[in-house]
Amino acid sequence: MTRAPLLLVDGLSVAFPTATPVRDVGFTVGEGETVALVGESGSGKSLVASSLLRLLPAGGRIVGGAVRFEGTDVTRSTEAELTHLRGRRIAMVFQEPATALDPVMTIGRQVAEVIEWHEGASRRAARARAIELLDLVRLPDPSRRVDSYPHELSGGQRQRVMIAMAIACRPKLVVADEPTTALDVTIQAQVLELLDRLRRELSMGVLLISHDLGVVGQWADRVVVLYAGRKLEELPAERLFDGARHPYTRGLLAASPRPSALGADGLLTEIPGQIDGADRLPGCPFSPRCALARPSCDDRMPDLVAVGPEHTVACPVAPRGGIADAVAVGR
Amino acid sequence: MRAILAPLKVLAHTVPTSVGIAVVTFLLVQLAPGDAVDVFAGESGAATAETMAGLRRALGLDLPLLDRLLAHLSGLVRFDFGCSIRYNAPVASLVAERLPSTLALMGCALALALVVGILLGTLMACTAGSWLDRGLSAVILFFYSVPGFWIGLMSIVFFAVRLGVLPTGGMETIGGDFSGPGDALLDRLRHMVLPTVSMALFFIAIYARLMRSSTLQVLGLDHVRVAAAKGLPRWVVVRRHVLRNALLPVTTMAGVHIGAMLGGAIVIETVFSWPGLGRLAYEALMSRDFKILLAILFLSSILVMFTNALVDLLQLWLDPRIRRRR
Numbered sequence: 001m002t003r004a005p006l007l008l009v010d011g012l013s014v015a016f017p018t019a020t021p022v023r024d025v026g027f028t029v030g031e032g033e034t035v036a037l038v039g040e041s042g043s044g045k046s047l048v049a050s051s052l053l054r055l056l057p058a059g060g061r062i063v064g065g066a067v068r069f070e071g072t073d074v075t076r077s078t079e080a081e082l083t084h085l086r087g088r089r090i091a092m093v094f095q096e097p098a099t100a101l102d103p104v105m106t107i108g109r110q111v112a113e114v115i116e117w118h119e120g121a122s123r124r125a126a127r128a129r130a131i132e133l134l135d136l137v138r139l140p141d142p143s144r145r146v147d148s149y150p151h152e153l154s155g156g157q158r159q160r161v162m163i164a165m166a167i168a169c170r171p172k173l174v175v176a177d178e179p180t181t182a183l184d185v186t187i188q189a190q191v192l193e194l195l196d197r198l199r200r201e202l203s204m205g206v207l208l209i210s211h212d213l214g215v216v217g218q219w220a221d222r223v224v225v226l227y228a229g230r231k232l233e234e235l236p237a238e239r240l241f242d243g244a245r246h247p248y249t250r251g252l253l254a255a256s257p258r259p260s261a262l263g264a265d266g267l268l269t270e271i272p273g274q275i276d277g278a279d280r281l282p283g284c285p286f287s288p289r290c291a292l293a294r295p296s297c298d299d300r301m302p303d304l305v306a307v308g309p310e311h312t313v314a315c316p317v318a319p320r321g322g323i324a325d326a327v328a329v330g331r
Numbered sequence: 332m333r334a335i336l337a338p339l340k341v342l343a344h345t346v347p348t349s350v351g352i353a354v355v356t357f358l359l360v361q362l363a364p365g366d367a368v369d370v371f372a373g374e375s376g377a378a379t380a381e382t383m384a385g386l387r388r389a390l391g392l393d394l395p396l397l398d399r400l401l402a403h404l405s406g407l408v409r410f411d412f413g414c415s416i417r418y419n420a421p422v423a424s425l426v427a428e429r430l431p432s433t434l435a436l437m438g439c440a441l442a443l444a445l446v447v448g449i450l451l452g453t454l455m456a457c458t459a460g461s462w463l464d465r466g467l468s469a470v471i472l473f474f475y476s477v478p479g480f481w482i483g484l485m486s487i488v489f490f491a492v493r494l495g496v497l498p499t500g501g502m503e504t505i506g507g508d509f510s511g512p513g514d515a516l517l518d519r520l521r522h523m524v525l526p527t528v529s530m531a532l533f534f535i536a537i538y539a540r541l542m543r544s545s546t547l548q549v550l551g552l553d554h555v556r557v558a559a560a561k562g563l564p565r566w567v568v569v570r571r572h573v574l575r576n577a578l579l580p581v582t583t584m585a586g587v588h589i590g591a592m593l594g595g596a597i598v599i600e601t602v603f604s605w606p607g608l609g610r611l612a613y614e615a616l617m618s619r620d621f622k623i624l625l626a627i628l629f630l631s632s633i634l635v636m637f638t639n640a641l642v643d644l645l646q647l648w649l650d651p652r653i654r655r656r657r
Contacts, residue, residue: 053560103651103652105575113561151651
C-alpha cells in the first residue's frame with residue numbers, strides 16, 4: 001500500500017456556459033515529484049491548473065470530479081479555507097512575467113506580502129525574508145533590488161521574482177503554468193534549473209504545464225497528455241520519446257523541431273487539422289485528425305488502458321513501436 | 332535629486348503659460364461691448380458725452396489697447412490688480428475676501444466627489460452585473476444628466492423649506508447668537524452641506540463611472556490573478572493591487588475638473604447666495620468692472636495650473652513607471 005499522493009485529481013470536469021473545455025481529467029502528483037501537463041493551446045491545461053486553486057476565469061465552474069490535496073477536497077473548500085491554501089500550500093507561477101507583477105508595487109513588497117499574510121510576520125521581518133528569497137532565486141544584488149519596481153527588471157529576473165513569491169511560504173506544491181514560454185531559450189533553461197533545484201531543496205511537488213516536449217522530457221518525472229480537455233496518455237518522461245503510444249502524442253513528438261522530426265522533404269511535420277470544436281465530440285476528440293481513426297473511435301471516449309509501468313493510453317488502436325512509426329502517423 | 336527636480340520642472344511650465352493666459356484673457360474681455368462708464372451712465376439715467384469722456388480719462392480707459400495691456404501685465408508682475416471702479420476698493424482685497432469661501436466650497440465638493448466617486452466606482456466594479464451595480468448605475472446616470480442648479484433648487488425646496496433641517500443659503504446665520512466658536516463653526520458647516528453636495532453630485536457621477544471602468548480593466552489584469560493565487564482575500568487584493576492602478580485616470584480627470592468646478596461655482600453660488608468668487612465674477616462682468624474680472628480669471632487659471640501640477644506630482648507618486656520616462 002503506497003502513501004496517498006500529495007495531489008490527486010480525479011475525473012475533473014470544468015464547464016463554461018457554452019462549453020465543457022475540461023472533461024474527466026485525472027492524475028496525481030507525489031511529494032517532490034515533477035509532473036508535466038502537456039497539450040497545445042486550447043487543450044485545457046491552464047484550466048486544470050486554475051482549478052487546483054479554484055481560480056477559474058469568470059463563468060467557469062468545476063462540474064465534476066475531485067481535487068484532493070493532502071487529503072482535502074479543494075472543490076468543496078470554502079473561500080476562507082482557500083485563502084489559506086493558496087500561496088501557502090499550493091503556489092502558482094504564471095506564464096507572463098511581464099504582466100504578472102503589480103506594476104506600482106516594489107518587488108520586495110510583493111514577495112513580503114505573502115509572508116506577512118500567511119505567517120503574520122512583521123513588515124521588517126518579511127522584508128528580510130524577501131531579500132533572502134530573492135537571493136535564493138539568484139536575483140543579483142537582492143538587498144538593493146528589493147526596492148525595484150517590476151519595469152526595472154528583465155523578463156528572466158521577473159520570473160525569478162515570481163518564483164520567489166511562489167516559494168515564500170514553502171508550499172508543498174508549485175503549479176508552474178508555462179513558466180518559460182515568454183522567455184528566451186537561455187533564460188528558459190536557467191529558470192527551469194532554478195525550479196528544479198528548489199523542488200529538490202524544499203521537496204515540493206511541481207506541476208509543470210507546458211507545450212514544449214523538449215522541456216517536459218528533460219525536467220519532468222511523468223507526463224500527462226491532454227487534448228481538447230481529455231487526457232489521452234500518461235507515461236514516464238524518460239519513455240516519452242521512444243515509448244509514446246497515442247497517435248496524438250506521437251504526432252506532437254514528430255512535430256517537435258528536432259532533426260529526427262524532419263520529413264523526407266526536409267520540412268517540419270505537422271498534425272493536419274485543428275483542435276477547434278473537438279471538445280464537443282462524443283468520442284475520441286483527436287479522431288478527426290487521426291490517421292489511424294476507425295468509425296468506432298467516434299462512438300465513445302476510449303478508456304484509459306494500462307500498457308506498461310505507469311503508462312496508460314486512451315486509444316484502442318495505439319500502435320507499438322518507436323518514434324520512426326510516429327513520423328509515419330503524423331504525416 | 333529627482334524628487335526635487337520633478338516639481339521644479341512642473342513649475343517651469345507654468346510661467347510662460349500664465350503670461351499667455353494674462354494676455355489672452357485681457358484681449359477677450361476687450362471684446363465685450365461697452366465699458367464701466369457706459370454702465371454708470373445707464374444706471375444714473377443721464378450723462379453728457381463730456382462727463383463720460385472725463386470719467387474715461389480719469390480711469391485710464393481712453394488709452395490705446397497696447398498701453399492698457401502693458402499696464403495690466405506690469406501690475407500682475409507686482410501682484411497689483413488695481414482698483415475696482417465699481418466697489419471703489421482695491422481688487423486684491425475684494426478677491427481675497429471672497430476667495431476662501433469659494434476655495435472651501437470647491438475643496439469640499441472635490442474631496443466629497445473623489446471619495447464617494449472612487450468608493451462607488453470600486454464597489455460597482457467589484458459587483459459588476461449585479462443588481463447593486465445596475466441600481467447604482469441608474470442613480471449615477473441620473474445625477475450625471477441633471478444640471479447642478481436644478482439639484483440645488485430641489486434640495487433647497489426639500490431639505491430647507493419642506494423639512495427645515497438645513498439653511499436655504501448664505502454662509503452663516505446673520506445675527507446668529509453663538510455661545511462659542513464651536514457653534515459658529517457648526518453653523519458654517521450646516522450652511523455648506525447643500526451647496527457642497529449639489530456641486531459634488533455631478534462629479535461623483537463622473538468619477539464613479541470612470542472608476543468603475545478603470546477598476547474593471549485592472550481586475551482583468553494578470554497581476555490581480557497572481558495576487559489572488561497568493562491567497563490574499565478579495566478585498567485585500569482590491570485595496571492593494573487594484574485601487575492604485577485604477578486611480579490614474581481618475582486623478583487626471585480630477586485635475587481637469589478644477590477649471591470646470593470654478594465655472595460651476597458661479598451657478599451654485601448664485602443658487603445658494605454663497606458669497607464667493609463666482610458671484611463676484613458675475614457681478615463684475617455685468618457692470619463691466621474688468622479689473623475684478625481679469626484678476627479672477629488670472630487667479631483661476633493659476634489655480635488650475637497649480638492643481639494640475641499637483642496632479643502630475645501625485646501621478647509620479649502613484650505610478651513608478653512614469654518616473655522613469657521623465
